């Protein structure tokens with residue numbers, strides 16, 4: 561293997577910095593599957609990690625990128641052989657183990673998922689952790705009894721990666737989707753994905769959240785946390801289900817137990833990071849079949865590896881829309 565390009569995140573004098581370096585095979589982390597990386601993607605967490613805006617990296621230096629898709633070049637794991645197209649996301653990838661922002665990655669076989677039939681390496685990264693997590697939230701809510709005839713589902717952080725993909729999937733499944741966004745200018749974009757209604761975050765009075773308010777939602781995909789999640793809890797229907805996914809607004813949650821004990825609301829924690837097989841491959845299989853978002857192609861923005869450092873700021877500023885796919889070595 562010749563030397564290869566990587567975006568390395570380092571800590572110098574307590575300050576987190578990232579930049580391009582050349583690495584060689586000996587610097588790859590331990591693992592029994594070596595992958596030539598075709599594509600990676602950008603998630604909110606990647607932006608926090610690469611800029612140091614959030615304490616994400618648990619081991620410095622670390623190649624960023626929590627997602628990667630590519631082709632196996634070498635495997636000591638009997639489940640994979642050279643030439644297999646694969647996806648690797650989550651676990652320690654891009655946070656405590658060199659990640660997808662490099663032309664090669666070496667990871668444990670347990671972190672690798674075969675590319676499902678019907679999904680390209682590129683499309684798997686349009687989905688990436690964002691799509692996997694949106695799907696995981698939907699699968700878990702359905703396991704908890706959510707059905708389209710139960711009532712509307714609200715999706716917060718609607719224009720972001722998880723939000724936009726969740727709307728696309730839920731609308732395809734026949735749900736009445738209400739998109740909660742801070743971007744009025746993106747209303748048409750959200751309607752185009754299948755949102756039946758748009759709710760502006762600025763229109764909510766979050767200073768007066770009552771323990772129980774008008775019951776509106778059968779389901780909720782929450783990417784924001786904080787007061788928005790507290791307001792959602794207070795406006796859930798009897799027996800409603802919330803998938804708590806993100807903290808883009810706040811890590812905190814200040815609510816009462818009223819929605820849970822008087823309306824039987826379920827608050828499901830969604831952690832894409834450590835969901836194991838066979839559940840993980842099962843969710844990817846559904847992403848390639850009934851959960852495949854119909855507008856996947858139009859949600860993708862393809863950038864070159866060189867352009868990657870310039871996009872992190874739009875995520876930190878909450879301006880992200882859809883999904884950014886990074887062409888690492890190409891498919």
Ligand SMILES: NC(=O)c1ccc[n+]([C@@H]2O[C@H](COP(=O)([O-])OP(=O)(O)OC[C@H]3O[C@@H](n4cnc5c(N)ncnc54)[C@H](OP(=O)(O)O)[C@@H]3O)[C@@H](O)[C@H]2O)c1
Pocket residue numbers: 602603604605689690693716717718719720721722723740741742743761783784804805806807808809830831832833875877878879880881882
């Ligand atoms: N639990 C898990 O396993 C898991 C997996 C993936 C992601 N996540 C988390 O889920 C969240 C969404 O991830 P993502 O990759 O979709 O992020 P993203 O693409 O950056 O989208 C986040 C969206 O949230 C809204 N937003 C951003 N900052 C905000 C703020 N300060 N206040 C209110 N709204 C804000 C914006 O949408 P609007 O303008 O349309 O409101 C933004 O587009 C993040 O917190 C991420 O860490 C969790």
